[in-house]
Amino acid sequence: MDNAMFCYQCEQTLGGKGCVKSGVCGKTSTVANLQDVLIHELKGIGFYGQKNLEKGLKIRSEISKFVVDSMFATLTNVNFDPSRFVEYIKKAEEIKEELRNAVGEIENVPAEANYKAPETMKEMIEELETVGIMSNEKLDMDIRSLRELLIYGFKGMAAYAHHAYILGKFDEGVNNFFYKGLGATIDNSLTVEDLFNLNMELGKTDLRCMELLDAAVTERFGNPEPTEVLITKKKGPFIIVSGHDFKDLKELLEQTEDKGINIYTHCEMLPGNAYPELKKYKHLVGNYGGAWQKQQEEFDGIPGCILMTTNCVQKPRNSYKDRLFTTSIVGMPDCPHIEEIDGKKDFTPIIEKALELGGWQQDEPEKRIPIGFAHNTILSHANEIISAVKEGKIKHFFLIGGCDGARPGRNYYTEFAEKTPKDTIILTLACGKFRFNKLELGTIAGFPRVLDCGQCSDSYSAIKVAIALAEAFDCGVNDLPLSLILSWYEQKAVGILLALLSLGIKDIRLGPTLPAFITPNILQVLVEKFGLKPISTPEQDLEAILG
Known part of the structure; x- marks a missing residue:
């Protein structure tokens, strides 16, 4: 029709x-x-x-x-x-x-x-x-x-x-x-x-x-722990788990244990590798691929299966339509769907398909990246962070996070991260981090310069860290050496932006474009009340922030 x-x-x-x-x-x-x-x-x-x-x-x-x-x-x-x-x-x-x-x-x-x-x-x-x-x-x-x-x-x-x-x-x-x-x-x-x-x-x-x-x-799964997660392929049958649902990941891990199947996270499921009750499964081997918008390319003809647990699904190419399984809230015509019956899901169809496909034939050279820096981890090191700020070792914090997307201009976030001074720390979350989370940006005061706080919902972690730092320095969040550089794509980002504004957080930079549903009058109110502004160029924005 x-x-x-x-x-x-x-x-x-x-x-x-x-x-x-x-x-x-x-x-x-x-x-x-x-x-x-x-x-x-x-x-x-x-x-x-x-x-x-x-x-x-x-x-x-x-x-x-x-x-x-x-x-x-x-x-x-x-x-x-x-x-x-x-x-x-x-x-x-x-x-x-x-x-x-x-x-x-x-x-x-x-x-x-x-x-x-x-x-x-x-x-x-x-x-x-x-x-x-x-x-x-x-x-x-x-x-x-x-x-x-x-x-x-x-x-x-x-x-x-x-x-x-x-x-x-x-x-x-x-x-x-x-x-x-x-x-x-x-x-x-x-x-x-x-x-x-x-x-x-x-x-x-x-x-x-x-x-x-x-x-x-x-x-349910424990507090995330600092973890070096594998981002390269391992030989053998596999299932890639995408979306956001850790409960589905846990059930799949239980049902695939000792079956010779490797489980990889994808996109927003990456933080799952840092939770104690998930990482204890040895066949949760790492993360595959990048952000959601690259899945048609990354899943093209792969010799394994994909389980899509929540949002971020794209219409699949014919080369993998038969091996993309949906569950829960996700719906894709012509793709197999796994229902929950009496509180349980039977993942037998996807397990059998993964074994039939056989998986990758050889290991890739190993590469890992650090994750697992949610609020519990960061705040457990609050004294070291505060000391490093007072001693001048850490000059500024940037929260660079939000949704990734396909529109041109998102390379801004990669370039911004690359150009941040070496005496600054980047907090990141959601799939926007895939623009720079594999870059070698080094360490500072004993911490990786990029601290991955988790999924988009873990904006709560970043907010909790900011509030705790403000209390430690006896100032408001807006007085901290902290700048928010956000990317948006869909409606969870809208909710998060409203959460930040409701706290009175000002001078947020938003991109790559401003929402079409915001009229000029409403935008002007947001600018006047909160200092909300569109991103420009990495160089200009860093100059404006750091002087």
């Missing part, structure tokens, strides 16, 4: 304005329009959910998890399977009806809250003019901008809430804010100031969500 669409939620959106026929990410107009219908349904769920909460009625945990999971499914590079979205939409209708019946008769219900989705996929994808981002042509541009900023922040927070749920952790305050915020996006009484404040509230809530996920992960 070939239809119109409009999507501008990610950094690579067509022309920096919006994708209108198919997504640069690879999603079809069918999937884009089904996602719009689902988001519209979730706004109605938000409205009725908030009315339930205002009446003191409790919302079932299963409903909150559905909101989180279905919202996450619409994030860039997660689910490309239209049939899965039809299922989400039908379920959303049932949940909205349940919440509406529970709350009873109420006044001033927005028409959007009572929207009823069509029954068939064909009719659903024709709803663009009714529910699409630009469906209300009369809506004030700045109001639309702040509503979309809120929606995309929710998509990012949904990813972290999903991972915490999987590990048995959730927070009612986080869950309940989904209802409040989603309902607010169809409340025409809210002003620009109201919506701006809600975005700041989302930032604070996202920080709580990341803290919750950090606790869930470290309780």
Whole structure:
């Protein structure tokens, strides 16, 4: 089915304005329009959910998890399977009806809250003019901008809430804010100031969500340890695990033990090699490849399998479509999917396929890189770091992190890292680090100059380190010799940016381009209030920062 669409939620959106026929990410107009219908349904769920909460009625945990999971499914590079979205939409209708019946008769219900989705996929994808981002042509541009900023922040927070749920952790305050915020996006009484404040509230809530996920992960897998991780190939059958889900990695490691299969992490799964409860498996041998956008090249015709656990999947080439397995929230038409049944996943199909393919025929010369510098590790060495700063050995800290992507201009982050003075330390996280984490940048005061804090959700680690340093030096975070140089691609980065701004952190440099959904007026507010600025050149930015 070939239809119109409009999507501008990610950094690579067509022309920096919006994708209108198919997504640069690879999603079809069918999937884009089904996602719009689902988001519209979730706004109605938000409205009725908030009315339930205002009446003191409790919302079932299963409903909150559905909101989180279905919202996450619409994030860039997660689910490309239209049939899965039809299922989400039908379920959303049932949940909205349940919440509406529970709350009873109420006044001033927005028409959007009572929207009823069509029954068939064909009719659903024709709803663009009714529910699409630009469906209300009369809506004030700045109001639309702040509503979309809120929606995309929710998509990012949904990813972290999903991972915490999987590990048995959730927070009612986080869950309940989904209802409040989603309902607010169809409340025409809210002003620009109201919506701006809600975005700041989302930032604070996202920080709580990341803290919750950090606790869930470290309780289950231990605190990351400084680790030299292998980044070259080993002989033998193998499975590459991509995405973000350590629980899936753990289950796969258990099921492949003593089967002669090597397990590699990929992209955002790289930090898994530093967790004690994962690295104890000897067949977790290292990390393969770089950031998500290179997977079509790196996976092309490989003699092994890939397990995609969450977002960052691309439409596979035919040369590896039969060996890319999806699970959980991920959907890719024509690729085998592994379901969870009664809390367990049976990875037999991917194990058998990996053995059949045989793997690499010989070892590569060994190369390793350091990882495992989350907040527990760094803060355990706080006294040495503080002393090194006071003695002038460490002059400045740079946080260079965020999402990587394919748009030209991202070599800025490589060049920036290369040009940082030798008496500075680089904190990094998320897949943006693959632009420079294999460079030989040396050590300083006994530490690697590049300290890998982990996944994008481990922005919490970097924030915790910054706050601890500010307390140690008896100053504010903005007074530290610390500069944030961020790259963004998708909606988790939006949530993280809102978290940083909600803390009052200023002078963040953002690139490689600014979001298409931010209007000039809203951008001006962010510039005036927080000093947010676009990246320029490495030389100019370093000169401005270091003088």
